[in-house]
Amino acid sequence: MRLLIGLAFITIIFCQQQHKFNPEFLNLISTGTGLGTARDAIQAVLQLLEDLKNANEELDRKADKAFQEYEGGVLNDCAAFTGIMKENNESLQKNSEDLEAVDDKIAQTTDYLNWNEKRRKSNDMKLEDLAEQRCEANSLFIDALRDYREALNVLEWVNGDLQLKEQNAFLQKEETQEYTSKLALYTNMVDHKEVFSQVEVSQEDQAAQVVSEIVGKVQGLISKIQEHIKTLEEQEITSANDFVDYRRNLLNEQVLLKQEYDSRLKFLNSLEDDKELAQDVVSQCDKILGNTQRILQQTQNAYNQQKAKYVMEKQKRHEENQIIIEITMLYHQKVAQAEEFLQKKGV
Numbered sequence: 001m002r003l004l005i006g007l008a009f010i011t012i013i014f015c016q017q018q019h020k021f022n023p024e025f026l027n028l029i030s031t032g033t034g035l036g037t038a039r040d041a042i043q044a045v046l047q048l049l050e051d052l053k054n055a056n057e058e059l060d061r062k063a064d065k066a067f068q069e070y071e072g073g074v075l076n077d078c079a080a081f082t083g084i085m086k087e088n089n090e091s092l093q094k095n096s097e098d099l100e101a102v103d104d105k106i107a108q109t110t111d112y113l114n115w116n117e118k119r120r121k122s123n124d125m126k127l128e129d130l131a132e133q134r135c136e137a138n139s140l141f142i143d144a145l146r147d148y149r150e151a152l153n154v155l156e157w158v159n160g161d162l163q164l165k166e167q168n169a170f171l172q173k174e175e176t177q178e179y180t181s182k183l184a185l186y187t188n189m190v191d192h193k194e195v196f197s198q199v200e201v202s203q204e205d206q207a208a209q210v211v212s213e214i215v216g217k218v219q220g221l222i223s224k225i226q227e228h229i230k231t232l233e234e235q236e237i238t239s240a241n242d243f244v245d246y247r248r249n250l251l252n253e254q255v256l257l258k259q260e261y262d263s264r265l266k267f268l269n270s271l272e273d274d275k276e277l278a279q280d281v282v283s284q285c286d287k288i289l290g291n292t293q294r295i296l297q298q299t300q301n302a303y304n305q306q307k308a309k310y311v312m313e314k315q316k317r318h319e320e321n322q323i324i325i326e327i328t329m330l331y332h333q334k335v336a337q338a339e340e341f342l343q344k345k346g347v
């Protein structure tokens, strides 16, 4: 502004054309009243130019100082924001890891719960199948036992009958056939053919001996069948006991599985709560990080703008001072030329 006033003043003094002088200017220098006044006026212009230049330089120093202070503060702020952003980011990373860990645990627990459910279902089916199998085995056992007992009854009857015959030492062929046909029903249990096959051959002579031999064999069969029945019963008891043990173990497992299932289900519910919390924390961290980033960016933008403005104004002041220096030189020249001109004219 001051420069503009100065320039306006100077254009009044100078002529538009290079080698002509403004008449008022010549007037001012040449009037009788005023050589001293003229010199004062010239001095005043030079002083004004000097003042303008000094004022500009002073402005420049002040601007430098102000900008340095501003820059120091702003760079400090940026460093602080960068540090805060780094911390926020670390906290975001850490909390994201926590969230992932919770997710992993949820997946593991869900897998376990699915396995547990499947296992219990398959145990239930096993228990059902077992009950069926046991039922079948039991009824087979009962059938077998009945067959053996019937066979035993027949053999005991044969035995009793034979003992009567033994006293007579006489055995009819029809009688052996009757025994045979009765025992034929139990061919899978009693090998009666061996017992009765000799009867036909030897019944004429040595009849008593044959009968007593047969009695011995029949008694042998009886004790064999009794042995079978005993074994069968023992086997049945063992297998029934095994079944009971097996079933009890399975039922125990079912109870333990259910307990574990319930406790892991509770854990899963607490994990869901943890997850919700962790998600909240992560999204908070994310927001805070975003805000810090934005503030940092805004501060940096403002700094860049300020710096550009500062550099531009500094440049402008420099250019202005160059102009003032040129004008001062020019002014000295013109004054010298005017004085020379007036001297030649003999004023």
Ligand SMILES: *[C@@H]1O[C@H](CO)[C@@H](O)[C@H](O)[C@H]1NC(C)=O
Residues within 6 Å of the ligand: 085, 086, 089, 090, 093, 293
């Ligand atoms: C946060 O840190 C991670 C790695 O630690 C990096 O990849 C990411 O760029 C950082 N983000 C910010 C906004 O600093």
